[in-house]
Amino acid sequence: MSAEASAGSHAAVSAQCVSPSTEDCSHRGLLGSKYVKLNVGGSLHYTTVQTLSKEESLLRSICNGETDATIDAEGWVVLDRCGRHFSIVLNFLRDGSVPLPDDHRELEDILKDAQYYRVQGLIQHCLSAMQKQKDILETVCRIPMITSAKEEQKMISTCRKPVVKLQNNRGNNKYSYTSNSDDNLLKNIELFDKLVLRFNGRVLFVKDVLGDEICCWSFYGEGRKIAEVCCTSIVYATEKKQTKVEFPEARIFEETLNILIYENSRISGGVHLLDSKGPSLGAGQSEEEGGTGGDHRVRRIHVRRHIMHDERGHGQQTVYKD
The missing domain is CATH 3.40.30.10 (Glutaredoxin)
Structure with missing residues (x-):
């Protein structure tokens, strides 16, 4: 979601620290929260802790405090990762499935993101799509x-x-x-x-x-x-x-x-x-x-x-x- 959603940030993230510079802020920033604002490499997303916690992943560990999260002064959880395909990760967590692109390079990028966030379901989804592409390519007749x-x-x-x-x-x-x-x-x-x-x-x-x-x-x-x-x-x-x-x-x-x-x-x-x-x-x-x-x-x-x-x-x- 766009940055305009930050207007009600203090009400959305109930357990946010007043001073993000304190040592406890990064560790306790999402405990007890219902909504989460994510800044992934400049790409802004607005979702819930329930969505991020659907699978055993890096995102769940950030929500429950097992992994420290960096939160800026406006309440955005900052993830130092390219956010180009992060919406696909979120949509997979929301729906349990997601359409994947046909382009092999983009599919590889999504797989790398899924592996980084440790979303096992999306990893398997990407691997299955890549195997299907490989099988299709092998059946194509190429004549030099x-x-x-x-x-x-x-x-x-x-x-x-x-x-x-x-x-x-x-x-x-x-x-x-x-x-x-x-x-x-x-x-x-x-x-x-x-x-x-x-x-x-x-x-x-x-x-x-x-x-x-x-x-x-x-x-x-x-x-x-x-x-x-x-x-x-x-x-x-x-x-x-x-x-x-x-x-x-x-x-x-x-x-x-x-x-x-x-x-x-x-x-x-x-x-x-x-x-x-x-x-x-x-x-x-x-x-x-x-x-x-x-x-x-x-x-x-x-x-x-x-x-x-x-x-x-x-x-x-x-x-x-x-």
């Missing part, structure tokens, strides 16, 4: 965006989880797209979002919009690339070259499941399964194995290879060629 090759290398090498990266850059194309390429590109992005929600917390999903590939999936385990699914190709079947984007949903989902074998590998020592080849490919798919050092191999899957228009004779089937 690659901004440089150095950042990508550091992120993948230090991550304890398997990593799935989608590289999509529609603007990095000097040819026109085929009729359904835009739809397939969107389908790849939508699948990425669905996988993020499904495997959140188990797999780190990252996006790269700066690379050379238009649409390419990469799968990493133990800090190295395990598999790659390239969804783009150049089509020569028309008078002019066109870029084609495919949507190999089943293969992408399969490789995401395969990468889960590296989920706990860095913690438990891991199981090296790189020597085993992936399942057989569907029609129109190809697989290449490139050495990355030692026996480590990367499964590179190209959904479609280049279609060479001028290599097709009359009445011959389309020739697929790298």
